[in-house]
Amino acid sequence: MNCEQARILMNAAIDGDINEHERSKLDQHIDSCEACTVEFEELKYVVQMLGEMELKALPIGFEEELHEKLMNVKHDSEPVKTGNTLLKKIRNIHIKKRYYGYVATAAVLLMVVVIGKNILFQPKYESAMINTESSEEYGRGSDGDMGKLSFNESVALAEAPASTAEFEMSNQQLDSSYGVTGFAETPQSTPTNGDYREDRLIIQTANLRMDVEKYDEVYLQLTIWVKAAGGYVENESTSYKTNYTERENLKYGYMTLRVPATGYESMINQIKSLGNVTYDSANAYDVTKNYRDTASEVENLKVTEERLREIMTDAVEIKDILAIENELTRIRGQINSYERQLKDWEALADMTTITVELNEVKSLKPMIEPIDDTLFGKAKEGFIHTINSIKLTVEQVFIWLVSKSPILAILGLLAILAKIVYTKKRRKS
């Protein structure tokens, strides 16, 4: 045995990971080699010292601090949980590296086809989305613009002032020409410092899903009621259901309504009377405790701030003044963030959020169509429709291929080049 082998065995011997035979060989070598004797002793000594290193005690307040952070994490993660898990699932779909090229090519082709189809072929299905974020533009747009939407002209015109009004209301720029009254006293009063609510703070939300016969009428009715109650429409969206036939243009949409908490119950009942409720849920979240805790925290911080200011008046040295100023800024920042939280809670508790999903149906009455030749008629119609659409698609794909052949040729060339570069790189590595 030489010294090198002996040194490898030494570590094994120290950890007890050695058999009799090896051990005796190691002992023999160590007896005959002075350098290795020293080496072995030193090694044993270092390991022993390491083993004797004491465990440090946890720092004071470690667990409390951790608890606070964990609670923060818990609150932060709750609303995004579903998105997160979905993302993780997507990430967990492992694609073997050598398939990357194929997958990428397929994705690019798919994209090209989708984009090409959208650009070249007028889609039959159009939708109109109205969000408060975009409604400014929408409200400003001319009638002609609205005509482009495939809504009935009358609906579009009826909606325009409504949505404009909503938008302006949400921006607190009340325009009296819309005849909206009662909104001026929105209960979003900002509390003056040190003035906190005494009553219970409950954040209420409700979700409704309804089948309705006349979408536009229900929609208008809802906006009128909400305005009358002193609330506003926070968000809404309307689209046609995916209908390939143009015979029935049924609509689907949702609205997020904010109404004062006092009129909440009656509002829900009113809304329910408009159609067939298929889903109904309500949730109340009591934040009174959190609110009071935060409020007292703010009070405490204010006392500290006051005391710091007193100290500040007596401070003479620049160093002290700077230190106090720093501390003051920090405390002021904390107070502000807590107060913002308090105001958020108040606003949420004052205005109940109601989300209404509206689903337009032909008739609310259950309907069983007689099984007669109309069934076969429909089947026939569907069959013809399918054949026609296949024919049309083939035609369109052909036209698209021919018309886009120059671009496709370039793309193909690029793909080949990329492939060559990729394989070369791989071979190199």
Add this chain to the structure above:
Amino acid sequence: MESTLIEKSIQGDVSSFEKLIVKYNRYVYNIAYRMMGNEEDAKDMSQEALIKAYKAIGQFKMESGFSTWLYRIVINTCKDELRKRKEQVLSLDEAIADNASLQDIISDDKANPILIYEQIELKATLNDALNNLSDDSKSVVILKDLMGYSYEEIGEILQIPIGTVRSRLNRSRTSLKSILKIQLAEQ
């Protein structure tokens, strides 16, 4: 007991999670302390690791031990942080460990038994010496010689084969010894 706590933690119950980790806290903190080399960083890193563990506990598979899984998170968290700071903190043995063979490291100090006669200084400098090891070396030494884990357990925590654990440990101890000697010689 532990498995019910884990299940509750997966559902987001903070107090169950705290009960679950209470007996590991001190080890977590100590691993972080040895990895980072100072108390401040150790506190931050161990808390960050525990929070990561809380967030990721849904991915914990019952087949490995909870402590194994937890310590893996701690070590990886510390290593990530150390990697981020790499520009500032340079390790003494990194170049040696990565580029040189075993002989290069141990060739010069045959029959130089100063270590044994410098017991008191040794204890004081051991901590510094540990900090000068590379992150990988450090984690093996911490787990084996400070925490007393077996080769198999270390392999599971660090997710490396046992052979690698063994060779890395040999190399790390030798590096540690030479760093100690250098430090003692400088004093």
